[in-house]
Amino acid sequence: MEQGKYMNIKDIARLSGVGIATVSRVINNSGVVSDTTRAKVMAVVREHNYIPNGNASNLKKTRSNTIALMVKGISNPFFADMIKEVERQVNLRGCPLMIQHVEDGVDEIDIALQLVKEKNLYGVIFMGGTYDHSEDKFKQLKVPFVLTTITTTKEVDPAVFSSVIIDDLQESYKAVSYLISLGHRNICFLARFPLVQNTTGNRRLMGYIKALEEHGIEYDPSMVEDCEYSPSSGFTATKRLLNKKKDITAVFAASDTIAIGAAKALLSLGLSIPNDVSIIGFDGIEMAEYYHPSLDTISQPGVDMAKASVEILFDLITGDSQNKHMVFESVLVKRGSCKKINK
Numbered sequence: 001m002e003q004g005k006y007m008n009i010k011d012i013a014r015l016s017g018v019g020i021a022t023v024s025r026v027i028n029n030s031g032v033v034s035d036t037t038r039a040k041v042m043a044v045v046r047e048h049n050y051i052p053n054g055n056a057s058n059l060k061k062t063r064s065n066t067i068a069l070m071v072k073g074i075s076n077p078f079f080a081d082m083i084k085e086v087e088r089q090v091n092l093r094g095c096p097l098m099i100q101h102v103e104d105g106v107d108e109i110d111i112a113l114q115l116v117k118e119k120n121l122y123g124v125i126f127m128g129g130t131y132d133h134s135e136d137k138f139k140q141l142k143v144p145f146v147l148t149t150i151t152t153t154k155e156v157d158p159a160v161f162s163s164v165i166i167d168d169l170q171e172s173y174k175a176v177s178y179l180i181s182l183g184h185r186n187i188c189f190l191a192r193f194p195l196v197q198n199t200t201g202n203r204r205l206m207g208y209i210k211a212l213e214e215h216g217i218e219y220d221p222s223m224v225e226d227c228e229y230s231p232s233s234g235f236t237a238t239k240r241l242l243n244k245k246k247d248i249t250a251v252f253a254a255s256d257t258i259a260i261g262a263a264k265a266l267l268s269l270g271l272s273i274p275n276d277v278s279i280i281g282f283d284g285i286e287m288a289e290y291y292h293p294s295l296d297t298i299s300q301p302g303v304d305m306a307k308a309s310v311e312i313l314f315d316l317i318t319g320d321s322q323n324k325h326m327v328f329e330s331v332l333v334k335r336g337s338c339k340k341i342n343k
Helices: 002-006 008-014 020-028 034-047 054-061 077-092 108-119 133-142 166-180 202-214 230-245 256-268 286-290 302-318
Strands: 065-074 098-102 123-127 145-148 162-166 187-191 224-226 250-253 278-283 296-300 324-329 331-333
Touching: 008 020, 008 065, 020 034, 020 302, 034 230, 054 133, 065 077, 065 108, 077 098, 077 123, 077 256, 077 302, 098 108, 098 256, 108 123, 123 302, 162 166, 162 302, 166 187, 166 202, 166 250, 166 278, 166 296, 166 331, 187 202, 187 230, 187 256, 202 224, 224 230, 230 256, 250 256, 256 278, 302 324
Parallel strands: 065 098, 065 123, 123 145, 145 162, 162 324, 187 224, 187 250, 250 278, 278 296
Antiparallel strands: 296 331
């Protein structure tokens, strides 16, 4: 067919309904492409007698098959099992994983853009961070990417990114409603940046406030403390609260690491858990189960979320799906650190 010599890789991509990078992988027999997608592309190539340009082909071959995992809060024990699962799933697909720690206050998208340029990445998974990236910023990323444990604001078109999350507001609401059902009304809340918009701490604060208001309890900002996601910070934040609020009967910590520190503070003051003060954490890390006393928590399905994140990413890479969003449900785990009180 004479028409073949006028075709280019963009035409093949358009007629096949896949991305240019996917066509390149099929033509160069490199990278991960599903059998269905490969057959679809090759059918178009044969139909139009397409002959790839040698120079363009060589340029496309420089794309590495490395996946980057950008982690904010890498010291968070909850992320440990998730990172292991991401690495396992990526390696099962024959690709190396590069784990990049991102410091607080640094824009993870900027770091990713730099890495895509330097390492010619296959795709990116973002773990942890904030929710305030703009649609324009996302569109600068020219490789598939997935947000896991975070999403973004309603202003961003969901068609331009993928996410794997829990509903932080609803899960926080679940925890506080449980405490209220046990008769607690003086419930304090500990989180990182709870008063800063578009943070995980803020979303969990919104769930806390929603539960209070729906049960006729007035929200008191002085019952909220800002602290790091660490036992030491949870310890000092709880002591600060107890110094100004003597009538606290329950503590809701936005992470198990905070809850462990809060429990230590309560015990150090001679208080009993749960007889004097009930406590519940968030995440479901192993350490909280084996702390004494074992701590109630909202347990996130972190490993399942990690696996889903990799599956979505590779579906995007192979052109087998468009961007998608998954919301997992957490489980309220009762281990005995919360107790019913007399009203």
